[in-house]
Amino acid sequence: MRHASPTLPTILDTFERQFARTGFLPPQAPVLTLPGPYQVVPDLIPTLASAYGDTGVRPLIREAVASWPRDLHAGLAALDADQRDALLSATTILMHLYRWNAVPVDPARFHEHPEFPRALAHLFRTLSDARDLPPCGSLYTLKYLNWRSPDVTPGEPYDADTLHAGNVRIAHPWQEGVAGEQLDLWIQTFVLAEARGLGVLRAGMAALRAAHKQDCAALEAALEDLHHAIRTVARGINVYTRFHVIRTDLWRVHTQPTFGWGLTEQGRLLEGASGLQLGATQFADLALGVPFSGPLGGALLASRAYLPPEQRAFLTAWDGHRRDVRAGVTGWGGSRARDLFDACVQDMERWRVSHRERGSAYLRGDGRAHVMASTGTQFSAGTPHDQDFRHLMNSRIHDTRRQRIADDLL
Numbered sequence: 001m002r003h004a005s006p007t008l009p010t011i012l013d014t015f016e017r018q019f020a021r022t023g024f025l026p027p028q029a030p031v032l033t034l035p036g037p038y039q040v041v042p043d044l045i046p047t048l049a050s051a052y053g054d055t056g057v058r059p060l061i062r063e064a065v066a067s068w069p070r071d072l073h074a075g076l077a078a079l080d081a082d083q084r085d086a087l088l089s090a091t092t093i094l095m096h097l098y099r100w101n102a103v104p105v106d107p108a109r110f111h112e113h114p115e116f117p118r119a120l121a122h123l124f125r126t127l128s129d130a131r132d133l134p135p136c137g138s139l140y141t142l143k144y145l146n147w148r149s150p151d152v153t154p155g156e157p158y159d160a161d162t163l164h165a166g167n168v169r170i171a172h173p174w175q176e177g178v179a180g181e182q183l184d185l186w187i188q189t190f191v192l193a194e195a196r197g198l199g200v201l202r203a204g205m206a207a208l209r210a211a212h213k214q215d216c217a218a219l220e221a222a223l224e225d226l227h228h229a230i231r232t233v234a235r236g237i238n239v240y241t242r243f244h245v246i247r248t249d250l251w252r253v254h255t256q257p258t259f260g261w262g263l264t265e266q267g268r269l270l271e272g273a274s275g276l277q278l279g280a281t282q283f284a285d286l287a288l289g290v291p292f293s294g295p296l297g298g299a300l301l302a303s304r305a306y307l308p309p310e311q312r313a314f315l316t317a318w319d320g321h322r323r324d325v326r327a328g329v330t331g332w333g334g335s336r337a338r339d340l341f342d343a344c345v346q347d348m349e350r351w352r353v354s355h356r357e358r359g360s361a362y363l364r365g366d367g368r369a370h371v372m373a374s375t376g377t378q379f380s381a382g383t384p385h386d387q388d389f390r391h392l393m394n395s396r397i398h399d400t401r402r403q404r405i406a407d408d409l410l
Contacts, residue, residue: 140306204226
């Protein structure tokens with residue numbers, strides 16, 4: 001006879017308090033306007049778009065920062081948390097633009113250590129430190145704090161379920177023309193993927209609860225929901241990143257390379273924004289017990305440093321439960337639970353195969369010399385890098401496939 005656990009994991013309560021409405025997106029919709037002198041920071045961003053695609057933005061940023069009020073740092077304590085996040089996002093974008101100066105990116109920029117305007121760099125580091133984030137652009141600061149929707153109120157609570165294709169746009173664009181449209185699509189891709197990822201979190205938490213209660217019917221229902229949720233996230237990403245939607249000729253040259261940027265901090269290079277920081281896929285791995293072994297598994301763990309501290313703590317707390325759902329399925333779950341669990345694993349495997357093929361095609365490119373970026377690493381065009389990427393992805397696909405229960409029964 002099965003006996004339910006006397007207590008449920010406290011992580012279930014954490015989810016309900018912090019993540020049940022928006023998952024790994026901000027709990028309040030991004031603030032779009034800032035009080036008093038701070039509005040000069042986001043207002044500067046769109047004025048730089050033309051120069052960013054032409055002669056360069058550094059002189060314009062230096063001139064603008066020199067005119068900022070001297071007491072800009074003194075009033076930070078008067079801003080609420082959402083306003084500080086919005087200011088952090090805006091300063092991150094300006095640091096991002098200053099880092100690259102212009103697109104297409106000059107290859108020499110990857111080895112450069114620019115002297116950022118002192119007031120901008122100080123504000124950026126102060127805000128990053130207060131948020132317990134590395135002083136670097138991240139998926140959270142460049143994308144998840146940089147969107148708007150007519151269906152949510154800036155600075156107010158919202159539900160991620162209200163976000164869908166057609167009502168999410170970039171808030172503070174820094175490119176114009178077709179390249180700007182592609183940047184907008186790129187940010188929409190991640191915001192909407194994380195919004196759909198809320199379904200993965202809900203189903204994973206329900207599976208954990210069922211596993212600890214040893215409730216077979218609830219476990220089956222949760223795994224069926226997880227199966228559909230993973231497929232929904234993967235389908236959404238695939239739709240946006242089809243080559244006729246995200247134009248790889250523009251994306252490869254104007255958009256993607258710059259997202260791999262990083263500052264050197266205490267002797268190590270910070271990686272910058274990366275798909276590895278997508279919280280929903282990390283959570284799916286944890287719910288299915290996929291090990292974080294191999295080079296990409298290690299990179300996934302390292303990428304948590306770029307997530308907000310509450311998200312890092314949530315994923316770390318899940319680490320201790322990542323075998324619980326699979327153990328319940330194999331121990332007492334029955335054949336339907338096993339089939340559903342394996343369907344979830346297969347969904348993740350198929351998603352990674354698709355990612356491998358699209359990434360390989362991206363790296364192969366058109367044969368001309370371009371600076372590119374993939375998983376936080378800068379590459380030049382060419383077959384060897386395509387093969388390196390395939391090797392990395394194959395190791396992660398293998399780790400995922402090994403979680404299939406049916407293989408254990410052979």
